[in-house]
Amino acid sequence: MKEIYDPKFVEKLFDKMSSSYSRVNYITSFGFSERWRRKCVEEIKIKEGSIIVDLMTGMVECWKFILKNSGDNSKLIGLDFSTEMINRAELNKLKFKNSKIEILKENVFDNSISDETVDLVISGFGLKTFNNEQLRKLSIEIERILKPNGEFSLIDVSVPENKSLRSMYMFYLKNIIPVLGKLFLGNPNTYKMLGIYTEAYGNSKNVFKIFNERKFQIEYIEYFFGCATGIKGKKLKN
Numbered sequence: 001m002k003e004i005y006d007p008k009f010v011e012k013l014f015d016k017m018s019s020s021y022s023r024v025n026y027i028t029s030f031g032f033s034e035r036w037r038r039k040c041v042e043e044i045k046i047k048e049g050s051i052i053v054d055l056m057t058g059m060v061e062c063w064k065f066i067l068k069n070s071g072d073n074s075k076l077i078g079l080d081f082s083t084e085m086i087n088r089a090e091l092n093k094l095k096f097k098n099s100k101i102e103i104l105k106e107n108v109f110d111n112s113i114s115d116e117t118v119d120l121v122i123s124g125f126g127l128k129t130f131n132n133e134q135l136r137k138l139s140i141e142i143e144r145i146l147k148p149n150g151e152f153s154l155i156d157v158s159v160p161e162n163k164s165l166r167s168m169y170m171f172y173l174k175n176i177i178p179v180l181g182k183l184f185l186g187n188p189n190t191y192k193m194l195g196i197y198t199e200a201y202g203n204s205k206n207v208f209k210i211f212n213e214r215k216f217q218i219e220y221i222e223y224f225f226g227c228a229t230g231i232k233g234k235k236l237k238n
Contacts, residue, residue, distance in 0.1 A: 004129075004193065004196065004197065004200075005129065005130065005131040005134060007081065007107060010129045011081055011082050011083075013190065013193055014058070014082040014084070014085055015082050015083055015084040015085070016084075016190050017190055017191070018059070018082065018084035018085050018087075018088055019084075021058065021059060021085075032223075032224060032227070032228070033061075033125070033157075034061075036124075036155055036223050036224075036228045037061055037062050037065060037124045037125075037155070038065045039155075039223060040062070040122065040124055040153050040154070040155040040230060041062060041065040041066055041122055041153065042065070043153040043221065043230075043232040044120055044122070044151040044152070044153045044232060045151070046066065046069050046070050046074070046120060047071075047119070048070075048071035048073055048074065049071065049073040049074055050070060050071075050074045050075075050119040050120055051074070051075050051077070051117060051118050051119050051120070052066055052070060052074065052075070052076050052077070052118070052119065052120040052121075052122065053076075053077045053078075053079060053113065053118050053120070053121045053122070053145065054066065054076065054077070054078045054079065054122050054123065054124075055079055055108050055121060055122070055123040055126065055138075055142075056079070056080055056108065056123050056124075056125075056126030056129075057078035057079055057080045057085070057089055057103075058080060058082075058085050058089075058124075058125075058126070059085060059088050059089065059092065060078060060088075060089050060092045060093070061124060062122055062124045063076065063078070063092070063096065063101075066122060067096055067099050070099070072098070072099075072100075073100075074099075074100065075100040075101075075102065076099060076100065076101045076102070077101075077102045077103075077104060077113065077118075078101065078102070078103045078104070079103075079104045079106055079108060079111060079113075080104075080105065080106075081105060081106060081107045081108070083105065086103060086105045089103050090103060108138060108141060109134070109137050109138070109141060111141070111145075113145045114145070115144055115145065116144075116145070116146065116147045116148070116150075117145060117147065118145045118146050118147060118150060119146075119147060119150050119151070120150060120151050120152065120153075121142050121145070121146060121150070121151075121152040121153075121154075122152070122153050122154070123152075123153075123154045123155070124155055124156075125155065125156050125157060126156070127154060127155075127156040127201065127204065127207055128156050128157065128197040128198055128200070128201035129197060132206070132210065135206070135207055135210045135211075136210055136213070139210055139211045139213070139214045139216075140214065142211075142214075142235075143214045143215060143216070143235060146235040147235070148235055148236070148237040148238070149234060149235065149236075149237065150234070150235045151232070151233065151234050151235075152216075152232065152233055152234075152235075153230065153231075153232040154204070154207065154230050154231055154232070155204075155221075155223070155228055155229070155230030156201060156204060156228065156229065156230065157194075157198050157201075157227065157228050158198065158201065158202065158203040158204060158226055158227060158228055158229040159198060159199060159201070159202050159203060159226070160225055160226040160227055161203075161226050162225060162226070165225055165226075165227075169227060170195065170198075170199060173194060173195035173198055173199075174192070174195035174196075174199070175195075177191045177192070177194055177195060178191050178192040178195075203222075203226060203229040204220060204221075204229035204230050204231055205220060205229070207230075207231055208220045208231050211231060211233065215235060215236045215238075216233040216234065216235060216236065217233055217234045217236055218231050218232065218233030218234075219231065219232050219233065
């Protein structure tokens with residue numbers, strides 16, 4: 001299991017999935033992934049002139065919700081280390097010509113964003129690819145780049161606590177999604193990893209516990225009976 005959290009493994013995995021990830025995400029969640037991203041963004045208030053960072057930006061699925069209310073003077077920074085995801089982010093950037101957007105091909109744990117320069121941090125569906133040590137590093141990085149009183153909202157697909165729903169949902173993730181992976185990529189093993197990551201992740205309660213060790217005021221959130229969970233919070237002043 002250790003290798004699935006190795007950054008090189010994760011990077012190659014998302015490079016492979018980049019051509020179909022957005023479609024498969026939408027199909028496999030019955031369209032809920034779109035709704036969950038929107039709700040994740042709506043958990044925090046985006047004010048005019050804000051600097052917003054979308055960590056693990058992927059195929060920029062959160063951007064339209066972020067930019068909808070950000071205003072012309074705001075700036076969006078999309079960060080990801082997958083070469084193919086970044087390539088697609090650059091192409092999708094063309095859809096937002098009137099917005100200030102910077103794309104960084106960087107590892108979240110070794111990024112060039114300066115200390116306390118960011119108003120808001122958002123991340124959709126990237127948490128499950130981190131182990132506990134990496135989640136602690138993520139909490140440190142988010143605390144480092146956020147301004148005092150800066151806010152964050154993070155979400156990921158999760159294992160429902162209801163036994164009946166959990167059984168059906170995990171069967172779907174572990175057995176049906178690989179079939180879609182074969183359909184789109186000719187390789188069922190690539191999308192099989194989504195079920196493996198989700199099962200190991202469980203839900204965001206562990207993320208809540210880890211982030212609660214930092215100088216944050218945080219809240220745990222469930223979406224659709226726990227099929228997705230997340231945390232939102234604010235960096236406290238010193």
